[in-house]
Amino acid sequence: MNSQPSIKRAQFENVSLSFDTPKGILRVVDDVSYDIHDGDFIAVIGPSGCGKTTMMSMLAGFQKPTTGEVLFDGHPVKGPGPERGVIFQEYGVFPWLTVKENISFGLKLKANHVPVKEQNQICEHYLALMGLSDFANSYPKHLSGGMRQRLAIARAYAVKPQFLLMDEPFGALDAQTRANMQNLLLKVLASEGKTVMLITHSVEEAIYLASRIVVVTARPARIKEIIDVPFAYPRDESLQERPEFGELRSHIRELVMSEYRAQQAQMRPASFSE
Amino acid sequence: MNGSVARRFLLGLLPWVGAILLWYAVRWSGFVNVSLIPAPHQVAAKFVELLLHEGLLYDIFASTRRVFLGVMLGILVAVPVGFLLGWYRPARTFADPMINFFRALPPIALIPLVIVYFGVDEIAKLVILFYASFFAGVIVMYEGVSQITPLYIRVAQTLGAGEMEIFRKVIIPLTVPHILTALRVALGVAWATLVASELIAAQRGLGAMIQNASTYFLLDVIYVGIICIGCIALIMDTILRRISARLLVWQERAVA
Ligand SMILES: Nc1ncnc2c1ncn2[C@@H]1O[C@H](COP(=O)(O)OP(=O)(O)OP(=O)(O)O)[C@@H](O)[C@H]1O
C-alpha cells in the first residue's frame, strides 16, 4: 500500500503531553514520533488509560502537546477541522436531534457545500447502510448503545472527510455487526481512498483493517513497536484464516499483554499488594 | 376519553377533596375557634361575591400582569447574563460572590429602599419582582450552562461547523432546557414576592386585597386571595410544563 514514497499527511514529532492534575503532573504521552502517510490505515493499540485518546485528540486539534509538534499536511495542528473527521469514543450523538437530523447535521453546514437535493439522498444512503432506516425519526434516547455508535459512524462518514480519526468505533457492537462494520469500512476506503487512524482494543481488528499497527506502552504512552501489516488490500474475512495472520496475532498479543501486565502493576493500590 | 385519563384526573382530584374535608374537619373538631376559620363554602360564596361586585378579576389581572412582566424582564436579562457567567469561567469567578450576595438578600428587605428610589407606583413593584426573578433565573442559567459538556461542540467542530453555526445549532438547543427551568423557578419566586411587592401601597392586586382584608380582619377575603394566588401560580406552571414537554421531547427523563 505504501511501497512507493508517499505524502506525509500527519506527523507526530517528539510529542509529549502532561496533564496538570490536582494530584500533580500526570505524564500521558511521552516522546512519540511517527508519520501517517496518505492512504495509510494506522491502528493504535494499547492498554486502557494509557493515552491513546489523548494522542488522537492532539491530531484532531482538541489538545496541544506540551512539547514536540503534531503536524497535519505539514502545518502544526491549530484546532479541529472538517478535513479530519472524528468518531468519538463517547459517540457524541446530538440528543436533541432525530437520527436523520443527526446524519444531516454535517451536510447542512456551510463548510461542506452539499446541495440540498443531495442531502436527503446521502442521508437515506447512510440510514440504510447502518441499519437505522426504521429509526430515522426517533430521538437518540430510544436507541441502543450499538445503534448510537452506528449513528455516530454514519454522521462522520456522511461528510466524507479525507482523514478519519476513529476512537474505538466498533466497541459497543456485537460480533456480527462489528464484522459488518469492518467490511463496510474497508469498502468505503477502497472506493474513497481515505487515511485512517483507528484506536482499538482488538488485535484481530487491528490486523484485519490496518496497514500499520502502533503498539503503545502503559501510561505514559510511548511507542513500543510499529508493525507493518504485510497483507494487500482488498482484504476479506478469509484473511483471518491464514497462518500468517495467526502468527502476527500472537506476536502483537504478546506485546499488548506485557503492557497490560505493566499497567496492572502500575495501578494496583499499595494497600492491595501482598 | 379513555379510562386512564379519567383515572389520572380522579387521582389528581383526590388530594384536593381530602384537603377540603380536612378543612371542614378542623372546624368541626372543636379544637379551634370556628370564627377564625371560615368554612370552604363561605369562602366560595365570598369568592363569587368578590368576583361579581368587587372586581376580583381586576385584582387577579393586576397581580398576574405584575408577575408576568417582572418575570419576563428578569429572565430576559438573566438569560444572557447567566449564559455569559456559565460560559466564561473567569467571568464566573469574578461575579460569583457578588451574585450570591444579592441573591441572599430577601426582596422584602429592599422594599423601604425601593420606595425611596422608585416611589410607590407600578414601577416600584416591577423592580422588586424583577429583582427576585433575575437572581433566581441567573443562578439556574449559569449552573446549567456551565454543565454543558464540550463533547457536542467538539463533534460539531469536526463536522465543519463555524462559530455561529455552533452557537445556533448546538449551544441554543442545549440552553433551552435551562431557560425553561429558570422561568419556572423565577415564576415561583415571583409569586412568593408578589404580596411583598404589593405591600408597597398598592391599590389593586391580590396582595393588596389580602393586605386590606387583614386590616379589617376579613378572614374569608384573605382565604380567597391566597387560594387565587395558588391557583394562578399552578396554572402558569402547568402551561410552562406543557411547553417544556413539547420543546424537550428529546430529553431522557425518569418517568415512572
Ligand atoms: N483532561 C484531562 N485531565 C487530566 N487527566 C486526563 C485528561 N484526559 C485524560 N486524562 C488522563 O490521561 C490518561 C490517558 O487518557 P486517555 O483517554 O488518553 O486513555 P485511553 O488510552 O484512550 O484509554 P481507553 O482505552 O480506556 O479509552 C488517563 O489516565 C486519564 O485519566
Ligand SMILES: [Mg+2]
Ligand atoms: Mg480512549
